[in-house]
Amino acid sequence: MDIGSMAVSKSTVHRARIAGREQAAEKIVELRNQEIPERLVLHWDGKLLPSLSGDTEDRIAVLLTGEDDAEFLLGVPASSDSTGRNVAAVVLKEVDEAGVRDKIIAFCFDTTALNTSMVQGACIRIEQELGRSLLWLACCHHVHEVILKDVFEASLGSSSGPDIGIFKRLRDRWSFVDSSQRETVETSEDLVEFFATNDTASKLKDDALAFLKEALMSKNHPREDYEKLLRLSYLFLGGEGPAKPFRHPGALHQARWMAKAIYCLKLQMLKSQLSLTGREKAGVERVALFVALVYCKQWHEAPISVKAPLNDDVLFLEILKTYPDQTVAKAAEQALRRHLWYVSEENAGLAFFDSRIDVEEKKQMVKALDKPALKKQLKRLEGKKMTMSSSLSSFVTSKTRSFFQKLDADEGFLAKDPALWEEDDRFKDARKRALGLRVVNDAAEQGIALVQRYLGSTKSAAQEKYLLQLVHHHRKLVGREKKEDLQKKAF
Secondary structure: OOHHHOOOOHHHHHHHHHHHHHHHHHHHHHHHHHHOOOOEEEEEEEEEEEOOOOOEEEEEEEEEEEOOOEEEEEEOOEEOOOOHHHHHHHHHHHHHHHOOHHHEEEEEEOOOHHHHOOOOOHHHHHHHHHOOOOEEEEOHHHHHHHHHHHHHHHHHOOOOOOEOHHHHHHHHOHHHOOOOOOOOOOOOHHHHHHHHHOHHHHHHHHHHHHHHHHHHHHOOOOOHHHHHHHHHHHHHOOOOOOOOOOOOOOOOEOOOHHHHHHHHHHHHHHHHHOOOOHHHHHHHHHHHHHHHHHHHHHHHHOOOHHHHHHHHHHHHHHHHHHOOOHHHHHHHHHHHHOOEHHHOOOHHHHHHHOOOOOHHHHHHHHHHOOOOOOOOOOOOEOHHHOOOOOOHHHHOOHHHHHHHHHOOOOHHHHHOOHHHHHHOHHHHHHHHHHHOOOOOOHHHHHHHHHHHHOOOOOOOHHHHHHHHHHHHHHHHHHOOOOHHHHHHHHO
16 A cells, blocks of 8 residues: 555544444444344443542443343443442443343342342342343352352451462462472372261262363363363362463452362362461361362352252252261351242242253142242242252242243143153243343453453543443454464464
8 A cells, every 4th residue: 555645643543443443333232233132131240440530430340141142241331339229220221221121031140238138229229110020140150159258268267358368378489389299189198088988078079070070071161260170179189180280379369259269279289388287278178178079060050040949059958968077068058048049939930941850849840830929029038948858849839930921931831741841842942041041140240350451441431332342242253262273263
């Protein structure tokens, strides 16, 4: 090209970039409006971040998800404060701008008081403003974060500072550690004896190894640290894996729940090279065993909506009842009983599509659809009402039918023998709709991470919104491919 005929002024280029970004974002919104599903789950998450003025402000990431892994970023606007009233107002403003009020059938949220308070919470205010009842899908990952936090504090105590002291020491001594010389349950004398003399622990280990091996072979991991958690658990339990060294520790602060799981596994495998007190060694071992034997599977399966009632509220409690370390089990059980969202009368409807539940139990669930609903309309089950012997059918009532109504699913398959459901097209369609309900709030958390990455890239709120929509759209197109894989395709 003739360089003399081109505009090379920085201001001209800047104006062209602004115009091009706006046009591209408008096309993305137009495409979104054409592709948006009929049934949507609303997600949001907030964080206090620096503002353009140099102060701080609350930013709220608002997204929509739907069937076939549909995901749409509406925006990450600022809120005047983090009260339930203002969060609800910000979320609804984004929903109205997108024109999708009538398509929202559920929302997914972190289980903080800001969201879940039944008077001033954002959830109840959004539901009231929309003028209809929605499905309350508490983020399964956030629930498990709370469980791990309580187990960690029961084993190693709580920390008053922003960082976790024992992890900070691991980071400071990392240059003196040989991560290839690690201990596992197969090489630690105490743990070898523990598993040899405890049949329950031995069975948990065998089950965990089989699950972890299969999960790692699938290579379907939404985030790198999720895969790291699986791999560290597998190595700790004696599974075979690459001998590559562990990575240097990164973020250690309290908000990074993943640090509690990953670093406890590393500490346990490297404890012979570290100066830990007897109390610290015992606490780290407790957490590492809980993570590898029980927690990892629960976390990995949390995004599968139809497994939530059985996994979170029945199987997990059964495992904790016989778990060898009752100090850990009681801490986990108490945390779980505060978060029994998926055996509420409505959400129990998810269990109808869980293939692990036997035919006889499903028959009882169908019969229970004729039971009168509870007088007290609970969004989640009260912990004291859940016993170790409770079956899923005991939580199903006539109100459970509203779950199918909100999915706009044909209930005709319920009249047939559950043994024949898998062959019924109405059941297949309803199950697809149920699986389309995203019960983890990872999308909103990624929205917050996105705005943190590009914070300050523009000085205009409108341009920032266009930029975030473009980046979010491009990331969906590229997927989770690695840089070297993209380079191979390019060349």
